[in-house]
Amino acid sequence: MPGHAVSSRSSLVTRWPALRARCRSTAQTCGRSATGAPLSASSKTSARRSRTWRPSAIRPSRLAAAGARLAGSSIDALPGLDAGQLWHPPCALSVLSILDDSLKTSGGHLPMLQSITRGDSMNIAVTSASAHAAQRRRLITALALAVLHPGIAADQGFPARPLRIVVGGATGTVDDAHARKIGDRLAASLGQPVIVENRPGASGILAAEAVANAKPDGYTLLLANVPMLSINPAVYRKLPYDAQRSFAPVSGLVRGTPLLLVSRALPVRTVAELVALARARPGKLSYGSPGVGSVLHLAMKQLEQLHGLQLLHIPYRSGADAVNDLIGGRTEVQVNWAAVAQPHVHAGRLRALAVVGGVARKPALPDVPTAAELGMPAFDATAWSGFVAPAGTPPGVVARLNREIVAAVRAQDYLDWLTLLGGEPIAGTPAEFAHLIEAEFERWGKVVQAAGVTVE
Incomplete structure (x- = not known):
């Protein structure tokens, strides 16, 4: 008409x-x-x-x-x-x-x-x-x-060249291992090489900044984690990226809970015994962490606040360095990731007192209770990682990357490897990951405020 x-x-x-x-x-x-x-x-x-x-x-x-x-x-x-x-x-x-x-x-x-x-x-x-x-x-x-959703068809012809995954940890770290395993599967499914680029240091700030400033075309991904998107905005007075606006969520990857560990030389076998000893020796027991404002540092601050303890913090360059000094007896206690600590616990070099977060015990350590079981649900350092792209990446490209990442995470060999590390897969939709990021931004902001931790 x-x-x-x-x-x-x-x-x-x-x-x-x-x-x-x-x-x-x-x-x-x-x-x-x-x-x-x-x-x-x-x-x-x-x-x-x-x-x-x-x-x-x-x-x-x-x-x-x-x-x-x-x-x-x-x-x-x-x-x-x-x-x-x-x-x-x-x-x-x-x-x-x-x-x-x-x-x-x-x-x-x-x-x-x-x-x-x-x-x-x-x-x-x-x-x-x-x-x-x-x-x-x-x-x-x-x-x-x-x-x-303008740009929904922008994934046609994608990818036409190699992709890169930027990681905030050094080669050999847990995040690096995750990125390489997922990267290998993406390379096979997308038909293009996937390069893992390590930018360690500054609590992931260097890696996050690089991706925030990258071209939003889907060829650059960040393996983001709790420090980058949830803790750093509360700890650092100024960041070279906006944790809530600089990235487009693609998919969650893994969620994990760390362990409360003590040196074998320390005469304690339960959290209650550790608390009693720390109260008897204020400022004497030391703990290591990968740095000020890290998840593991804040977890120990939670323990101090819950029980009114005074512990000595010793920052290290990585969680692996911190656990080595715990094994050597140069520190007495720490919270560290199960992927790092489990082999030492099984070998008898360290003693695990609690799973710090969640409601389920770890299958590989069935005799270690959760903090919630011990009446400390607020002692929770559950953390996660996942993939984000630069803000403005076309939705169609995000959708394609999401499909391939979810398929890679659900592969049985990856799930078996993840179980050995004590992790839980959380691959899902971009919207689900965005919701998690938002909730964790608020949760960790409160933890940082309560701990009084800031970095200029």
Whole structure:
């Protein structure tokens, strides 16, 4: 119906300035300017408190419903709308609302998508054509995805060159081993080499900064962990990246709980005996950790706070260095990862007193109780790692990487290896990983504040 198309187009053009204003407002609500640029520090604080609209909150049913509104007649372009704005669901739904008002379905005809191009503006061209119900459903879904997630088809031809995984630990560390095992599987499934790049030091800040500043094309991934995204923002007064805005979550990888360990030379076999000895010798018992503000350092601060203890902290360059001095008797106690400590516990070189976090004992150490079993649920240093890409990476590329990473994590040989390390797989959707990151950001922020740990 040509007349209807002209009328719809005219109505849309007339109302377009108001729509752009609505997009500008809703984009700012999501914490970005109308051009997609980050807001000021004060605006960030306000945006962080607003949880109403998140890309992960859009369900497939809502996508389909929104797409149904697009079943109207011809429009040629929506000028001047930055594609980045449409990543914000309120802005996208504003677009759909105006289209719903402006475009009406012709009787017995379905507008068929001819082209969607993305750049500085989003162009949609449709024409009337007969179609049966299955075609209609497919069109509605595709159109809704295109509008709500511009760049959804950007994974076509990806990857065309090698990828890299940046790790915040040195070669031979647990994170490095995870990255190499997953990287090998990704190389096989994606058909491109995957290079592991180690950038150790500064609690993962160097690695996180490198990925935050990388091109958002999916070719650079960060094996992120609790210090990088949850602890560093609370410990360091200034960071060269924004833990909540600089990255696009791809998939969780693994979750683990460390062990409370003592030297064999220390005459204690339970947490209660350790607490009694530490109270009798305030400031005398020493513990090592991989550095100020690390998960293992904060775990020991939790133990001190829970029981009113005074222990001497000795920072090391790595958890492996710290455990070596514990074995040698140069320190008396520490919290360290099961992957590092289990072999020494089995060999009788160290004594494990508790699993620090979770509700389940470790299968490899069935006689070691959890802290929760001992009446200390707040003594919890559960940590995790997972993959993130630079913010702005096309959703289609993120989705492709997510599929391949999840498949790699679910491979039986990787799961068997993970069990030996005492870890638990947490691979899932980007939305699930984003939710975990947000929750952990708040949890560890409280732990750091209670411990009073800061680094200039």
